Amino acid sequence: MTGYDLVVVGGGPAGVAGALSAAQAGLRVALVDAGPRLGGQYFRHRAGSLPSGRGADRFVRQCRALRTRAELLLDHKVWAVEQGEDSVTVHVMAGQEERPFTLACRSLLIATGAHDRPLPFPGWDLPGVLTAGGAQALLKGEGVPAGRRVVVSGTGPFLLPVAAGLAKAGVSVAGVFEANGPLGLARHPLLAAGKAGEALGYGAALAGHRVPYRTRHAVVAAHGSSRVTHVTVARLDAEWRVLSSRTVECDAVAVGYGFVPQIDLAVQLGCATTHSADGSPVVDVDEGQRTSVASVYAAGEPTGVGGAELAELEGRTAGLTIAHDLASGEGGDPVPGVLRRRGERLRAFARALQEAYPVQPGWQDWLHDDTLVCRCEEVPVSRIREAMDLGATDARSIKLLARPGMGWCQGRICGYAVSCLAGERPQAPRRPIAQPITLGCLERIEDEQPH
Amino acid sequence: MSDVIVIGAGVVGAACAYYAAAAGLDVTVLDRGPVAGGTTGAGEGNVLVSDKEPGPELDLALLSNRLWRELAEHGGFEYEPKGGLVVAETGEVQRQLVELAGKQGVEHTVVPDTELHGYEPHLADGLAGGVFYPQDAQVQPMLAAARLLRHGADSFGHGALRLRTGVTVTGFVRSGERVTGVRTDHGDILADAVVNAAGTWGGQVAALAGVELPILPRRGFILVTEPLREPLIRHKVYTAAYVTNVASDSADLETSAVVEGTPAGSVLIGASRERVGFDRTTSIPVLRRLAAQATALFPVLRNRRVIRSYCGFRPYCPDHLPVIGPDPRAPGLLHACGHEGAGIGLAPATGHLLAQLLSGERTALDLAPFSPGRFA
Numbered sequence: 001m002t003g004y005d006l007v008v009v010g011g012g013p014a015g016v017a018g019a020l021s022a023a024q025a026g027l028r029v030a031l032v033d034a035g036p037r038l039g040g041q042y043f044r045h046r047a048g049s050l051p052s053g054r055g056a057d058r059f060v061r062q063c064r065a066l067r068t069r070a071e072l073l074l075d076h077k078v079w080a081v082e083q084g085e086d087s088v089t090v091h092v093m094a095g096q097e098e099r100p101f102t103l104a105c106r107s108l109l110i111a112t113g114a115h116d117r118p119l120p121f122p123g124w125d126l127p128g129v130l131t132a133g134g135a136q137a138l139l140k141g142e143g144v145p146a147g148r149r150v151v152v153s154g155t156g157p158f159l160l161p162v163a164a165g166l167a168k169a170g171v172s173v174a175g176v177f178e179a180n181g182p183l184g185l186a187r188h189p190l191l192a193a194g195k196a197g198e199a200l201g202y203g204a205a206l207a208g209h210r211v212p213y214r215t216r217h218a219v220v221a222a223h224g225s226s227r228v229t230h231v232t233v234a235r236l237d238a239e240w241r242v243l244s245s246r247t248v249e250c251d252a253v254a255v256g257y258g259f260v261p262q263i264d265l266a267v268q269l270g271c272a273t274t275h276s277a278d279g280s281p282v283v284d285v286d287e288g289q290r291t292s293v294a295s296v297y298a299a300g301e302p303t304g305v306g307g308a309e310l311a312e313l314e315g316r317t318a319g320l321t322i323a324h325d326l327a328s329g330e331g332g333d334p335v336p337g338v339l340r341r342r343g344e345r346l347r348a349f350a351r352a353l354q355e356a357y358p359v360q361p362g363w364q365d366w367l368h369d370d371t372l373v374c375r376c377e378e379v380p381v382s383r384i385r386e387a388m389d390l391g392a393t394d395a396r397s398i399k400l401l402a403r404p405g406m407g408w409c410q411g412r413i414c415g416y417a418v419s420c421l422a423g424e425r426p427q428a429p430r431r432p433i434a435q436p437i438t439l440g441c442l443e444r445i446e447d448e449q450p451h
Numbered sequence: 452m453s454d455v456i457v458i459g460a461g462v463v464g465a466a467c468a469y470y471a472a473a474a475g476l477d478v479t480v481l482d483r484g485p486v487a488g489g490t491t492g493a494g495e496g497n498v499l500v501s502d503k504e505p506g507p508e509l510d511l512a513l514l515s516n517r518l519w520r521e522l523a524e525h526g527g528f529e530y531e532p533k534g535g536l537v538v539a540e541t542g543e544v545q546r547q548l549v550e551l552a553g554k555q556g557v558e559h560t561v562v563p564d565t566e567l568h569g570y571e572p573h574l575a576d577g578l579a580g581g582v583f584y585p586q587d588a589q590v591q592p593m594l595a596a597a598r599l600l601r602h603g604a605d606s607f608g609h610g611a612l613r614l615r616t617g618v619t620v621t622g623f624v625r626s627g628e629r630v631t632g633v634r635t636d637h638g639d640i641l642a643d644a645v646v647n648a649a650g651t652w653g654g655q656v657a658a659l660a661g662v663e664l665p666i667l668p669r670r671g672f673i674l675v676t677e678p679l680r681e682p683l684i685r686h687k688v689y690t691a692a693y694v695t696n697v698a699s700d701s702a703d704l705e706t707s708a709v710v711e712g713t714p715a716g717s718v719l720i721g722a723s724r725e726r727v728g729f730d731r732t733t734s735i736p737v738l739r740r741l742a743a744q745a746t747a748l749f750p751v752l753r754n755r756r757v758i759r760s761y762c763g764f765r766p767y768c769p770d771h772l773p774v775i776g777p778d779p780r781a782p783g784l785l786h787a788c789g790h791e792g793a794g795i796g797l798a799p800a801t802g803h804l805l806a807q808l809l810s811g812e813r814t815a816l817d818l819a820p821f822s823p824g825r826f827a
Contacts, residue, residue, distance in 0.1 A: 080735055390601055397492070401594050406717075408677060432733035432760045433759055438754055439754075439757060443743035443753075
């Protein structure tokens with residue numbers, strides 16, 4: 001058997017912890033990440049700097065330890081995975097030149113994180129309108145603030161660090177508009193969960209910069225000719241229907257309605273999926289992070305959005321379980337009870353957050369007939385409703401008739417919204433090609449020997 | 452009660468319903484899923500006359516080709532009569548292509564190697580020539596099916612054509628031997644005749660009536676590129692191997708290059724054929740072969756990106772002919788399935804002929820070669 005004991009896809013908190021635990025147990029490990037540095041979304045940082053934020057010191061130590069114990073394949077994109085007879089084949093494109101090659105491994109850990117979950121609204125395709133995660137990545141990864149005067153809107157606790165980060169970088173944050181929660185920052189679920197330090201930290205940062213935080217408010221339209229110049233901010237009822245509105249001037253908007261776990265690779269392998277409390281399809285795992293497919297494990301956001309701390313814990317759990325399983329499962333339970341109980345607490349908290357920040361159906365009333373739902377293929381709401389009228393009853397058949405999700409992003413941006421419009425829960429995405437690959441690269445894949 | 456129940460809201464079912472409604476019959480179309488969710492939603496939209504050997508299927512294709520042009524005039528779906536260019540790698544293959552074209556008696560132009568680039572400027576050098584078929588066309592099959600159903604419902608009086616999605620047929624209602632309706636998960640629905648247009652699943656539907664139809668899934672993959680800014684490929688372009696693969700009986704993997712642009716800017720790349728049941732697992736070796744064959748024809752595609760692939764299951768009959776007509780083993784049951792990879796192209800003629808049959812007219816073509824009786 002050639003190749004690795006374990007290939008980890010994803011270099012965020014889950015992937016790094018998983019790779020390190022497995023390597024420390026003596027396994028031969030490779031970690032693959034599309035980015036130039038370890039960190040993932042949460043610990044994204046600029047070249048020549050270190051990650052910052054809660055838990056960053058620990059993450060940096062883990063990365064240092066990992067460098068000497070595992071092979072790090074950064075700037076490597078995984079576009080497909082295949083189950084072989086006694087191994088998993090990972091198809092990779094290396095570097096800027098996208099050289100194709102394959103990795104063979106006895107176990108695979110999917111730690112591919114999550115991406116933003118935006119909702120469409122009139123004007124969301126204007127330059128200057130970003131996802132919350134996009135604004136955060138721009139700031140953390142490039143040191144570039146999204147604008148000079150920024151509005152942050154959407155739902156969920158992630159809006160707070162985005163706004164606080166922008167304010168700290170000297171940006172004028174014209175407001176944080178949280179569509180849910182009538183209770184305001186003082187009763188934020190982070191406080192209820194004993195994360196007072198975290199919530200108060202963001203709260204203090206926002207207060208210090210005099211950033212208004214409004215619940216039951218959201219940006220429902222963006223305006224401007226060549227880029228956004230102002231937005232309509234609406235006061236909402238509990239279902240997110242507009243009660244009243246006003247105009248706020250800004251040159252950028254950061255909008256986020258939660259996250260979509262990236263489970264493309266798990267679906268390629270046929271891993272069973274389930275739905276998390278926020279309606280997202282997620283990989284179904286057992287308490288050892290095993291998926292339904294032998295030798296395939298998942299940790300972090302692909303098993304349900306729960307933040308960096310839970311991701312790290314799941315990564316560790318996966319690493320220990322994998323080492324245990326490869327050693328023919330001898331030696332009792334590989335995961336210490338203390339880790340397991342911490343995981344349970346963190347998962348309960350993640351579920352509570354998802355339940356505290358649901359997406360309510362009223363956003364569909366913000367749309368006009370000509371509002372684009374799919375920006376890649378320029379599909380307006382009217383065409384989606386027309387497809388439904390013609391007999392498309394689910395997101396897939398809407399896509400076949402009206403083309404939302406057929407373009408560059410393959411429905412990563414619009415998939416959630418289309419499912420909502422179709423009146424169904426989002427289904428696990430079938431994406432046999434997880435990253436765009438040139439035909440020249442694809443035709444060469446068998447010329448390359450397994451790494 | 453309807454005159455006709457059509458099982459399957461794919462393009463064949465839609466065409467059957469459309470023409471039956473046009474003939475004055477009351478039609479109910481049932482599908483367990485949405486409209487066009489099966490093989491119709493997984494194809495390329497081929498309307499080809501070029502790939503058929505002379506005989507009953509070519510006659511069907513020529514009739515269908517004419518009907519597609521009529522249907523396209525209703526609008527609402529993409530229909531591109533762009534023509535097909537079959538290319539030959541060697542002089543011997545070119546000789547065979549020219550011979551086939553002569554026997555088909557279909558409108559065509561023999562293209563010598565020196566003129567290939569006039570048809571397709573980005574075609575690779577070194578090909579031996581080709582044959583151009585101006586009648587070959589391309590439709591967006593999902594939208595075409597949905598629009599045909601809608602147009603049928605709107606044009607021929609209220610209640611004449613009714614679409615019910617999310618209804619699964621679980622059995623047949625019989626009166627003696629005769630099929631008088633279907634049992635579904637939403638209750639029994641009665642009709643004077645039932646049309647099995649369930650495509651690849653047509654054999655399973657037939658089994659519910661106690662009759663055997665040997666329809667097997669023949670899997671195919673398609674690669675889709677990023678939308679290209681400039682159209683690189685003008686026609687449907689395929690290699691001569693496609694013709695032999697279509698006619699082959701092998702269960703093993705066979706691939707040939709079929710390359711074409713779409714109005715959305717993406718290039719579609721096929722075609723593979725293999726009999727592996729209903730397995731949807733992506734086969735990377737198949738994708739690699741499709742890529743290699745497409746770039747061999749169009750080297751310019753090498754630096755274009757594939758953004759997705761999909762697979763579907765062609766309804767394959769051992770003799771490569773569709774099953775169209777009444778089943779002598781189950782009076783009242785008619786079949787319109789088993790079109791393999793040509794279902795989009797052959798759908799209108801299939802629907803038209805069945806509607807003639809259902810309304811007691813003489814059919815425009817002899818249906819004997821397609822008769823379900825051949826499996827009795």
